[in-house]
Amino acid sequence: RVVARYRRDPANMVQILREIQEVCDWISPEAIDRLQTTLGVPRTKIEGVAGFYSFFYTAPRGKYRVLFSDNITDRMLGNRALMERLCNSLWVERGKVSEDGLVSVGKTACTGMCDQGPALLVNNLAIAGLTAERIDRIAELICDKVPLGDWPAEFFKVQDNIRRVDILLSADFQPGAALLAARARAPDEGLMASNMRSWREGLPSGIGGPVAVLDEIKRANLRGRGGAGFITGLKWEACRNAPLKTGQRRIVVCNADEGEPGTFKDRVLLAKYADLVVEGMTVAAYAVGATQGFVYLRGEYRYLLDHLNAVLARRRREKLLGENILGIPGADFDIEIHVGAGAYVCGEESALIESLEGKRGTPRNRPPFPVTNGYLDQPTIVNNVETFAAAAMIALKGGDWYAGIGTKHSAGTKILSVSGDCERPGLYEYPFGVSVRHVLADCGAKDPQAVQVSGPSGICVAEAEFDRIIGFEDIPTAGAFTVFDKRRDMFEVARNYVHFFQHESCGFCTPCRVGTSLLKNLMDKLHYGAGSPYDFSEIEKLNQLLQSMSHCGLGHTACNPVLDTIAKFRPAYEKRMNQQDFTPAFDLDRALAAARQMTGRDDAAAHLSSEHGGAT
């Protein structure tokens, strides 16, 4: 039934596997056998896809699969102690399945609940605001085998925590308003209708209608809100001008895979402003001549799926989506939601497209770019959730209005996801140009020493730089704004981020796969007190390797948190440089410790180093 619902299309492989797991708790060899037959896809390919995503299980992981969020803010809020408490209550070892096969407890990178952590996922549904009492109740529910649907509803309640609003978060948006405004930009109804009819074929250059909308987006100087800041109007224009082969169409993709630790703004936009986002996608479809759209929703936001599907269904009934939009024959555009399965790298647009096509989320070689050769080789635009929300407001109020907000080089507003050491974590929307100091005052940060802006791949802003501004001309950001007060050890912050990159490296290219592991080992070595001054040059060498040889941005930026914190918090590293001589990051003696313990052979002769009295 699942396969039939997805039209027996291998491009829906990720969704099919997800639904199979939701029903069967894991993806069994029998399920893969049946998929091989019904989809006509080689078994190795299905296994390759299932093995790529961290939320898919090809071995039983229990009826209840608990994953604790392990972002730095969860750590600061005591997630490790809570995880131990749950493991102890359930008699299960971390990372393992309980002996009765009922439950597994592990950790995942970040669940996008940094404003209300600590958090966990149980069977991919988020529970935030964890306390010891809540953990004890969860343990009871699991032991009593209570179905998730009967767990207390308040456990699954996610707060929006909107703290400061501006043009997007205050938008009292009437569904359809932006589309009507776009329609009004056509010089006459006849031209509008002909433009809408030719939506399917993609439009040549013309006057009014889609071209006018595109001009407004360009005039607004809207830049992508996913972090890279590419000019949205140019991206849309390139897609619109890309030739279509027979049977092809143009595609609009909303990238709602916000996996950067510390970011959660898209979660709130989709929960509370879904009409604004979907309308922005529809405006984009109109401007570029697309007929098919996708929302790629990160797996951690699975709880939003029913809500989003309800919004899409209502919009179809209201003729704001689907066939004959606004009642105009030929104006067709519809949206499907694809749910991710726990792969940070899928936030990269070409990896996301691979995942949408039912494959492993490996970033593609570029060029060609998605605007000409995207989803199933068709012209495709991929934009961030916030970009589409802004596009809807631009269609409604015009490019000049939007360009007048913010700074000369950064038009409009930016929504910041504020978390960490502050009294009021949550969403803050500001016109671009706001200073870091201003945001810190608004969120009630006491005694801050640093802010990590834009997540691990972003910038660590130290106290002396708090007058720097949020904007493409100074500090560009996808939205994360994580505050660290003076109690925090910035070395450990960087180490957490390095572990994140090592875990999330997709393994496709050797420099990143190996380089992130070496970097992690190096930071762990410093953590254990075995660092020496030589390690600074080792880190620099690794950075050069990752920068020059990695295939995608993850590898390019993996050393950023370390280099930034070395430059700004060097004493945190120097106090760990206890050795005079260089010691390799891989400590064979330490690695053998567990085996020695298991075999009961931990005498001096079994050790490798001469200082232990053994052979070197």
Ligand code: SF4
């Ligand atoms: Fe994968 Fe890392 Fe290579 Fe990117 S740089 S493709 S994440 S291995």
